[in-house]
Amino acid sequence: MKKKIVYTGYIIIVTVFFLYYLFPGDAVTSYINYQINSKSPGVQLSIKELKPSFPPGMKLFSPDLLHQNQTIINADFLEIKPSYVSLFSNDKTFFIKGDIYDGRLNSTVRIANISASPEFDLDAKFVGVQISRIPAIKEFEAYQISGIADANLVYSNKKVKAGKGNVSIIVRDSSVRFTPALFGVDQLAFKTINADFEIINQRVTLKKLNIDSREVSGSATGSIILRNPINQSTINLRGEINPHPSLMKQLGKIFPLEMISKKKSKTGGIPFRLTGSLERPNFSLR
Numbered sequence: 001m002k003k004k005i006v007y008t009g010y011i012i013i014v015t016v017f018f019l020y021y022l023f024p025g026d027a028v029t030s031y032i033n034y035q036i037n038s039k040s041p042g043v044q045l046s047i048k049e050l051k052p053s054f055p056p057g058m059k060l061f062s063p064d065l066l067h068q069n070q071t072i073i074n075a076d077f078l079e080i081k082p083s084y085v086s087l088f089s090n091d092k093t094f095f096i097k098g099d100i101y102d103g104r105l106n107s108t109v110r111i112a113n114i115s116a117s118p119e120f121d122l123d124a125k126f127v128g129v130q131i132s133r134i135p136a137i138k139e140f141e142a143y144q145i146s147g148i149a150d151a152n153l154v155y156s157n158k159k160v161k162a163g164k165g166n167v168s169i170i171v172r173d174s175s176v177r178f179t180p181a182l183f184g185v186d187q188l189a190f191k192t193i194n195a196d197f198e199i200i201n202q203r204v205t206l207k208k209l210n211i212d213s214r215e216v217s218g219s220a221t222g223s224i225i226l227r228n229p230i231n232q233s234t235i236n237l238r239g240e241i242n243p244h245p246s247l248m249k250q251l252g253k254i255f256p257l258e259m260i261s262k263k264k265s266k267t268g269g270i271p272f273r274l275t276g277s278l279e280r281p282n283f284s285l286r
Helices: 002-021 025-039 245-251 257-262
Strands: 043-046 049-053 057-061 064-067 070-074 077-082 092-100 103-111 120-130 143-156 164-182 185-200 203-212 216-225 234-243 270-277 281-285
Touching: 092 120, 103 143, 143 185, 203 234
Parallel strands: none
Antiparallel strands: 043 064, 049 057, 057 077, 064 070, 077 092, 092 103, 103 120, 120 143, 143 164, 164 185, 185 203, 203 216, 216 234, 234 270, 270 281
């Protein structure tokens, strides 16, 4: 009996060993890429290495998702595991976690209809993401953005076919460097940025934006129409800014302080409007 147990254990270990090290990662990656391209032309999935994980799941090393040869999102490492109970039901649930842009991702995807046009719910949490590493952020030439972000994303296409979602984001210790300088200001540093968005198809509604720093504080609302590439997206934002003394001193070299003071609202802020594109916004005081 003991020999049978030993032999059985040995066979299981050897089987698992060869399944792991002889797993046809290239073939599986090619198949996944083919399926993605056939259902969404122009979309590609690039994976440096793919291996099974235990308990049953999949490890993706350096996965990149591209659209028309432009990176949409990439990660250092992702692990995908199913909810084993859901495999026996119509609705499948998958857990996705990994390292992304120096931060962490934990998400749950629920797929109600696995087909060419699946219905799904996505609930994702990002922690400690370095936004300067995000491909879309790198596309901006007029300014460079850095900071550490935490975000929560909820997205679904069950009720709205084009997809609808909400994003809450907090950015800490961030800065924006302008090239060339904006109104004589080379860089602005922010202690915190809080924002809430609603996404429906290509339209992003900025429901709330609050910024706070030693140099300026303010708030804004408005909308963004997403374009490809992302830096060509059009914006229409309105809000108020409160320049603090250090920034007022810099602005006073370009604008008469009396003119700035006259623009202040009853709440003490200066109303402004941003239009144009994300890459080349048009800033005006109202």
